[in-house]
Amino acid sequence: MSEEIIKLDKINVTFEQKNKRIDAVKEVTLHVNKGDIYGVVGYSGAGKSTLVRVINLLQLPTSGRVEIGGAVLYQKDEQTENIIDTKTLREKRRKIGMIFQHFNLLNEQTIIQNVAFALKHSGLKEKEIQEKAQNLLNLVGLDGRENSYPVQLSGGQQQRVAIARALANDPEILISDEATSALDPKNTIQILDLLKDLNAKLGLTVVLITHEMDAVKRIANKVAVMDSGEIVERGDLLQIFTNAKEKITREFIGGSAKAIATLQDYQLAKLQQDEQIFQLTYSDKNVSEPILIRLYKDFGVEANIIYSNIEVLRGTPVGTLFVIIKGSLENQKQALEYLKSQRIIITKISEQTLVEGGSAK
Ligand SMILES: Nc1ncnc2c1ncn2[C@@H]1O[C@H](COP(=O)(O)OP(=O)(O)OP(=O)(O)O)[C@@H](O)[C@H]1O
Secondary structure: OEEEEEEEEEEEEEEEEEEEEEEEEEEEEEEEEEEOEEEEEEEOOOHHHHHHHHHHHOOOOOEEEEEEEOEEEEOOOOOOOEEEEHHHHHHHOOOOEEEOOOOOOOOOHHHHHHHEEEEEOOOOOHHHHHHHHHHHHHOOOOOHHHHHHHHOOOOHHHHHHHHHHHOOOOOEEEEEEEEOOOOOOOHHHHHHHHHHHHHHHHOEEEEEEEEEHHHHHHHHEEEEEEEEEEEEEEHHHHHHHHHOOOHHHHHHHHHHHHHHHHHHHHHHHOOOOOOEEEEEEEHHHHOOOHHHHHHHHHHEEEEEEEEEEEEEOOOOEEEEEEEEEOOOOOHHHHHHHHHHHOOOEEEEOHHHHHHHHOOOO
């Protein structure tokens, strides 16, 4: 079984202001396996930053339990509050790197000095610090730039420095809080690919906070959707993309999920008695196979495509078709069995699904 490196249980964070109480995080349980790239998406104000700051107790929860790498950092229920001692907390925090939208580099220092700064309390000798800082810069693709100053670098390069700095104390976890939000599309892709690379090379667990589903699609294996302080949906990337239940998830995913709204407005009313709508999702080698032609030839079932889309999830093309299948019930049943045998995920688009997802814009 995979090891759960982050275990947040029943986390609540409430901010009390003069006349106002803000429940920023409500009863959130989030478990992240070692080696996951776990995307947390949501609109601004959903509570994403507050939730991830709980992981290293930069934000103390109002109640709940925080366990990181098997150590309980914080636990509070009605009777008791237990928090790990300051010294151990400081050590634990060093094992959790963080990067942000703003790179927060020291502008008067060269980039190698910026990285070395994070090693000040590492116990290493000055020469070892310099060597390690250089290796980290090499790791993030900045060899040869060590004596540049932050202003001499592009945004993407500055974020690489911030990543090298975040990795200085060999963290097992990296929290990325909107780290690509200020970057142009090309740099965004490069930084995301670097995070994926570090995840593969170092076994680094990444928590990726973002409002951009494209970032999640590119590198995450799991995703949670936050809305008004709660996680409203979560799962494996493919599962969420093929079978999102919540309207807000569909809004984030766009593409085929949005097509459901169009179906409600347009297609469903036109269905004949011997017709049903299905969403077919297929990946890998299936993508190019002429499956629908076989449905007609082998099973006498007509399949009329009303929407098609291809997404690339973690480098794998995933196709989605919405089809109206027409034929006798028995033939339809056989055709669906055939599709299943081809490892195609079939979701019947029922009236209920359409109503639930229908108002997505
Ligand atoms: N220190 C604080 N004091 C009071 N309210 C806060 C504080 N920090 C966050 N909040 C409020 O908590 C809610 C959640 O904010 P949070 O920053 O976690 O959301 P977010 O999903 O990360 O959005 P963004 O991407 O805009 O940061 C918001 O209503 C915010 O105004």
